[in-house]
Amino acid sequence: MTPSISIIIPTLNSATTLSKCLSSITSQNYPKNKLEILVIDGGSTDTTLKIAKKHHAKILKNPLKTGEAGKAVGLKKARHQLIAFIDSDNILPTKNWLKTMTVPFKDTQIIATEPNSFTYRPQDPALTRYFAMLGANDPLCIFLGNYDRQSQLTNRWTNLKFPQQNFPTYLKIKFNHLPLPTIGANGTIIRHNTLKTLNIKNYYFDNDIFSKLLNKQKHFYFAKVKTGIIHLYAGNFKSFLNKQLRRINDYSFHLSQNQRSTNLKEQYLPKILLFQLQCLLVFPILYQTIEGFIKKPDPAWLIHPLAVYSTWFIYLYGWLYAKIKPHQTSRNKWQK
Numbered sequence: 001m002t003p004s005i006s007i008i009i010p011t012l013n014s015a016t017t018l019s020k021c022l023s024s025i026t027s028q029n030y031p032k033n034k035l036e037i038l039v040i041d042g043g044s045t046d047t048t049l050k051i052a053k054k055h056h057a058k059i060l061k062n063p064l065k066t067g068e069a070g071k072a073v074g075l076k077k078a079r080h081q082l083i084a085f086i087d088s089d090n091i092l093p094t095k096n097w098l099k100t101m102t103v104p105f106k107d108t109q110i111i112a113t114e115p116n117s118f119t120y121r122p123q124d125p126a127l128t129r130y131f132a133m134l135g136a137n138d139p140l141c142i143f144l145g146n147y148d149r150q151s152q153l154t155n156r157w158t159n160l161k162f163p164q165q166n167f168p169t170y171l172k173i174k175f176n177h178l179p180l181p182t183i184g185a186n187g188t189i190i191r192h193n194t195l196k197t198l199n200i201k202n203y204y205f206d207n208d209i210f211s212k213l214l215n216k217q218k219h220f221y222f223a224k225v226k227t228g229i230i231h232l233y234a235g236n237f238k239s240f241l242n243k244q245l246r247r248i249n250d251y252s253f254h255l256s257q258n259q260r261s262t263n264l265k266e267q268y269l270p271k272i273l274l275f276q277l278q279c280l281l282v283f284p285i286l287y288q289t290i291e292g293f294i295k296k297p298d299p300a301w302l303i304h305p306l307a308v309y310s311t312w313f314i315y316l317y318g319w320l321y322a323k324i325k326p327h328q329t330s331r332n333k334w335q336k
Helices: 015-026 048-054 069-078 095-105 126-134 139-146 192-196 206-217 237-256 264-281 283-295 301-324
Strands: 005-011 034-042 059-060 082-085 109-117 164-166 168-175 190-191 220-231
Touching: 005 069, 005 164, 015 034, 015 048, 034 048, 034 069, 059 069, 069 139, 082 095, 082 192, 095 190, 095 220, 109 126, 109 139, 109 168, 126 301, 139 264, 139 301, 164 192, 164 220, 168 190, 206 220, 237 301, 264 283, 264 301, 283 301
Parallel strands: 005 034, 005 082, 034 059, 109 220
Antiparallel strands: 082 190, 109 190, 164 168, 168 220
């Protein structure tokens, strides 16, 4: 039986990417009566809402503006068996993507599925190609080992160790300890009944959801599907820097408000210190750049040192500033 899917897409001035995202969804070889598309908007002033209406999406308001708040709003209104979290800068790479992603749910033990990689396309901007090859949207994740997509640097989808079984179209992972990889966004599909047990309120923090589930159940099964998803994460380097600053500001703020259950400092302090040492030594970062280029020749690897060092400086700044005045990044002029 084909499962029904509620697709949740938080938006805020997302016009530059939303049309491609929605077109890739509406062109899926999947029964239309089994799909609903929920666009949860934080007050867009561009053509985001016009694009959403054109693709017959149901539009909901998100007064708290952030993507995490938008996901929580969408989840409260979703009606279907499965919940798909697809960001406005995601594009489904094939017309059978939804069918492929729902195959593992035939196994009743599996509570969620996620693409195993970010789709690499030679025609994409350099930043998009770089993150697709890296297997992460945040370079720090490579050093912490908690990335969740296939990386050209390591030839793994994560550096954390969990039992897994290999099936023709997916890997069945048994998550049985913390920390977890950064699962939960960019094409993750979850059983609605599973999410109903977690009492989600104003914010849906991807990583925290699965940590809470693990604390509640002691273990759960998750499928890494042997497919990809296109993620147009940052159109230029300024956009990347803004997103990194937003990431550390928002994380620090919600942590200070006791709204986050994932504490990176507690889980990864030795690796965070090692990351800073590697940055100081310089050579490890240059070695990764060369190694990446050898494994996947693409000049986009030249972005790696810039991305690593800018992340280091921004996170140090954000962490120190949060000690004085924790705050969320303003969404008033936010644009994708």
